[in-house]
Amino acid sequence: xxxIGAMLGDVTRSLFQRPVTQRxxxxxxxxxQRLRGQxxxxxxxxxxxxxxxxxxPANAIELITLDKASKRFVMRYHIDRCTYxxxxxxxxxxxxxxxxSEEWELAGLSREPFTVYYGRDEDxxxxxxx
Amino acid sequence: MDITRSLxxxxxFPGGLFLLLLGLAYEWVHRKLIAQLQNRIxxxxxxxxxxxxxxxxxxxxxxxxxxxxxxxSLPVVALAGALTAALYVPLVGLAPAYSFPGDLxxxxxxxxxxxxxxxxxxxxxxxxxxxxxxxxxxxxxFSYEAPFLFALLGPAIVARSxxxxxxxxxxxxxxxQSLLGWLVFTQPVGFLVALVGLMGKLELPPFDxxxxxxxxxxxxxxxxxxxxxxxxxxxxxxxLVIGLTxxxxxxxxxxxxxxxxxxxxxxxxxxxxxLLLLFLLAGLQALFARLRIDQTxxxxxxxxxxxxxxxxxxxxxxxxxxx
Amino acid sequence: xxxxxxxESQERFVIPIGPQHPALKEPGHFEFxxxxxxxxxxxxxxxxxxxxxxxxxxxRTWVQNLYLLERICGICSHIHATAYSLGVEQLAGVEAPxxxxxxxxxxxxxxxxxxxxxxxxxxxxxAGFDTLFMYTWRDRxxxxxxxxxxxxxxxxxxxxxxxxxxxxxxxxxxxxxxxGLDFLERRARHYLDVxxxxxxxLERTRGIGVMTREQAETLGAVGPTARASxxxxxxxxxxxxxxYADFPVHLILDRAGDLEARFVVRVKEMFExxxxxxxxxxxxxxxxxxxxxxxxxxxxETISRVEAPRGELFYFIKSNGGESPERIKVRTPSLCNWASxxxxxxxxxxxxxxxxxxxxxxxxxxxxxxxxxRTGRGDPEVWTWEKLRRYGIEAHGxxx
Numbered sequence: 110x111x112x113i114g115a116m117l118g119d120v121t122r123s124l125f126q127r128p129v130t131q132r133x134x135x136x137x138x139x140x141x142q143r144l145r146g147q148x149x150x151x152x153x154x155x156x157x158x159x160x161x162x163x164x165x166p167a168n169a170i171e172l173i174t175l176d177k178a179s180k181r182f183v184m185r186y187h188i189d190r191c192t193y194x195x196x197x198x199x200x201x202x203x204x205x206x207x208x209x210s211e212e213w214e215l216a217g218l219s220r221e222p223f224t225v226y227y228g229r230d231e232d233x234x235x236x237x238x239x
Numbered sequence: 240m241d242i243t244r245s246l247x248x249x250x251x252f253p254g255g256l257f258l259l260l261l262g263l264a265y266e267w268v269h270r271k272l273i274a275q276l277q278n279r280i281x282x283x284x285x286x287x288x289x290x291x292x293x294x295x296x297x298x299x300x301x302x303x304x305x306x307x308x309x310x311x312s313l314p315v316v317a318l319a320g321a322l323t324a325a326l327y328v329p330l331v332g333l334a335p336a337y338s339f340p341g342d343l344x345x346x347x348x349x350x351x352x353x354x355x356x357x358x359x360x361x362x363x364x365x366x367x368x369x370x371x372x373x374x375x376x377x378x379x380x381f382s383y384e385a386p387f388l389f390a391l392l393g394p395a396i397v398a399r400s401x402x403x404x405x406x407x408x409x410x411x412x413x414x415x416q417s418l419l420g421w422l423v424f425t426q427p428v429g430f431l432v433a434l435v436g437l438m439g440k441l442e443l444p445p446f447d448x449x450x451x452x453x454x455x456x457x458x459x460x461x462x463x464x465x466x467x468x469x470x471x472x473x474x475x476x477x478x479l480v481i482g483l484t485x486x487x488x489x490x491x492x493x494x495x496x497x498x499x500x501x502x503x504x505x506x507x508x509x510x511x512x513x514l515l516l517l518f519l520l521a522g523l524q525a526l527f528a529r530l531r532i533d534q535t536x537x538x539x540x541x542x543x544x545x546x547x548x549x550x551x552x553x554x555x556x557x558x559x560x561x562x
Numbered sequence: 563x564x565x566x567x568x569x570e571s572q573e574r575f576v577i578p579i580g581p582q583h584p585a586l587k588e589p590g591h592f593e594f595x596x597x598x599x600x601x602x603x604x605x606x607x608x609x610x611x612x613x614x615x616x617x618x619x620x621x622r623t624w625v626q627n628l629y630l631l632e633r634i635c636g637i638c639s640h641i642h643a644t645a646y647s648l649g650v651e652q653l654a655g656v657e658a659p660x661x662x663x664x665x666x667x668x669x670x671x672x673x674x675x676x677x678x679x680x681x682x683x684x685x686x687x688x689a690g691f692d693t694l695f696m697y698t699w700r701d702r703x704x705x706x707x708x709x710x711x712x713x714x715x716x717x718x719x720x721x722x723x724x725x726x727x728x729x730x731x732x733x734x735x736x737x738x739x740x741x742g743l744d745f746l747e748r749r750a751r752h753y754l755d756v757x758x759x760x761x762x763x764l765e766r767t768r769g770i771g772v773m774t775r776e777q778a779e780t781l782g783a784v785g786p787t788a789r790a791s792x793x794x795x796x797x798x799x800x801x802x803x804x805x806y807a808d809f810p811v812h813l814i815l816d817r818a819g820d821l822e823a824r825f826v827v828r829v830k831e832m833f834e835x836x837x838x839x840x841x842x843x844x845x846x847x848x849x850x851x852x853x854x855x856x857x858x859x860x861x862x863e864t865i866s867r868v869e870a871p872r873g874e875l876f877y878f879i880k881s882n883g884g885e886s887p888e889r890i891k892v893r894t895p896s897l898c899n900w901a902s903x904x905x906x907x908x909x910x911x912x913x914x915x916x917x918x919x920x921x922x923x924x925x926x927x928x929x930x931x932x933x934x935x936r937t938g939r940g941d942p943e944v945w946t947w948e949k950l951r952r953y954g955i956e957a958h959g960x961x962x
Contacts, residue, residue, distance in 0.1 A: 110759055113762075114760070116693050119693070123277065126278065129279065141710055143710075144710065163623070164623065166630055194629045194718075195728060196625060196628075196720075277693055279700075367576070367578065444692070451913065454915070525692075525693045527691070527762040529691070529766070531914070532599070
C-alpha cells in the first residue's frame, strides 16, 4: 500500500521536540567507563617486560630502562601516535596500564605536549637530563 | 520628490537592499524549519548573510572555452529580473510600486528569467554537469510553468482583471467579508498547484533534479563560484519572497493594503501569511524524495495540468452562472 | 552516429563521476557514456585509496596486524579483525573459548546493524530523501553508543584479541543493550514501512537496477546484493564461524532483484540481528573470554571466510613459523559487486546511476587491494615495502 509522505509522523513529532543534536562543548555527556582514552602508567608495579612496547601497532610506547635490577623505568608515551587500541593494557600482566575514560579531548595546537613521560619524578629528571 | 521616493523604493526599501536582506532572512527561516523537521538544529541567524559575504569576496573562476561576457553577466541579469519583478508585487504589505493592466503576466515572466538564465549559463558544452543541469532546468521549466501560470490566473479570472493590485483588492474584499472567502477555500486545487509550482520554480526538493547534488554535482551552478554564484543564490532567495507574496496575496486574502496606506497591520499580516506558506513549503520539502526529471515532467503534465484544467472549468462555469 | 533513416541520434558523451563527487563518499572513478539521459556504457577505475596494507602486514607482528587490518574499513572493522583472529587461531591450533566467540558474534551483529543503518541513510541521501537520511543517522547514534559502552570506542571497536575478546558483557551492559535494541527495533519497523510504501521513494527504487538470479550468479555478486536477487548465499548459514552454530541466523532472501529488494533485505537482516543479539545476551555461555596464544604462529596456510555486512569476506593467511605473517591476502565483498553495477546500469537513466551504485553498499577502502605499477619497461617487478614507501615520498616531494 503506497502512501504519500510516509515520514509524516516523524516530521510532525519533531516539530514539538528539542533537536537531538548535542550542543558540544556547552553540553558534554559523560563518557562510559570503558572508553579508551589517554594512557596512564603506574611505575610501581612495572617489571620491565616491555610487552606493551612489543605489541603496540603504532610505536607509541617506549620503555626506557634506567636500572632493571631496582626496577627504575620511565615510559615515554606519544599521544599523537597512539591508536587507543588497548593492546598494551591487555598485555600488561600487572595492570600497570590504564586507559582513562575522562581524558579524550586530546587535540592540541603544537606537538610538544604530545610526548608524555610517566614514571617517578627523579627517574624522569634523569631521562630528560640525558 | 517623486524621483527620490521612486529611487528609494527601487534601491533601498521595499525593493533593492531591503529585499535582498529579506531574501536572506527567508532563506534562514527556510533552512531552520527544515532542520527542525529533521530533528536537528540548523544554521544560526547570520549564516545566509555570511555565505553571501564570503562568496562575494572570493575569486570568480571563469572556465576555459566559455564566453566570458555571457558567463559573468547572466547572474546579473537573473538578479535584475528578480528585483524588477518585485516592483509589481505587494511587498511587506505595501501597495506595489508600479501597477499597470497585465502586470501579472509580466511578473511571472520576469520570474522565469532566472530559469532561462540558468539554462543559458549551463549550455557550455565543456562541462558535462552544467549541460545536463541546463537540460533538466529547461525541461522542468516546460513542465511546471503552464500549471503554475494557470494557478495564478485562477484568481485573475474571478477578479476579472490581470492587474495584481486589482486582483489583490478583490481577494481582500472577499477575505474581509468572511474568512471562508479566502481563495484557498474556494479554489483549493489552484492553491495546491500554485504552492507546488512555486517549489518547482525555485527548484526545491522534490523538484531539485536540475541541481541534484548526488548526480550532477550542482547542475548549472557547478562552474560558478564567487560573485556569480552569490548573485544566482540571491536571485533565488528574492524569487522565494516574491513567490510567497504572490500566493499569499491571491489565495490567503491579501494584506489589507490600499494605495498610499502604511500600517503595522499590513506588515504583520504579510509576515504571518508568507511565513505560514514557507512553513507549508518546508513541510512538503521534508517529506519527499527527489523525483527524476522524467517523473517530474510526467507528474506535472498528468496531474498538474489536469488539475488546473479542472479548476478552470469550474471557474468558467461559475462565472457563467454568476455573470 | 547516425541511425538508418538519416536522422542524427543524440550525441553521446561521457559523464565522469569521481574521484571527487558528492555521490561518492570515497574516491573512485566511473565513466558513464550517456545518450541524452540513458546510460549506454560504463567503466570503473578504482585504486585511489590503496594504502599498501597487505604489504604492511608482512613487517608487523601478529598482534600488531590485528589493529592494522581492523582499519581497512571503518564500518566493517570488527569483522576484518574477527576473520583475521579466526584464521590465526586456526593456524596456531588454538580455540577461543565459547564466551569469547559469542561476544564476537554479538559485536559483529551490532556492527551489522550499524552498517545497515548507515547505508540506509546514505542511500536515502543519494535519492534526495534527506529526511530519511537524517533520521536513520540519528538512530545510528544509539547503536554506536551501545558499542562505545561495550567496547570502548564508537568506530574501530578493537574488541578482538588473538585468542578471544578484550571486553566482557556484564549486567549493566546487557540491560543497556536490551534497551537500545528495543528502540532500534521500533525504528527499523518504521523504516521498513517507509522504504516499502513511500510513493516518491518507490518511484526511485521499484523496478530499478533489476538483476536476475542468473545474472547475479554469473557476475559473482555476494552479500545482500545477491540475496536480494534470490541467491541463497550467507556464510553465517552455510559455514558457521564464531558462535553462529549455537546462535544461528536465518537467511533473508528476496526474489525481486531490484533496488527495493536490496533495501528490504538489509532492513530484514537488521531484524535478524536484533533477534540474535537478544538470544546471545539471554544465553551467554559462562567462562573466560580469552586464551593464551603463542607469539610465534606455526607454519602453514589457512583461509578464513566470514560474512561482513556487505557480503563474503575472505582472508588467506600464510605463516612461516615466525613472529610476522608471510602473506595475508584480503578479498573484500565490495570487490565482487562492482561488476554487477557496471552491468545493471546500462539502459537506465543517469539519475538512477547513483542509486544503483549505492545499492551494492560500496566500500572503496575495502576494495583497493592492488595497484598496478607500470614502469614503462613492460616487465612487472615485485616491490618491497620500503621501495613503495620511498616511491610515494619522492613522487609527492614530501620529507619525513
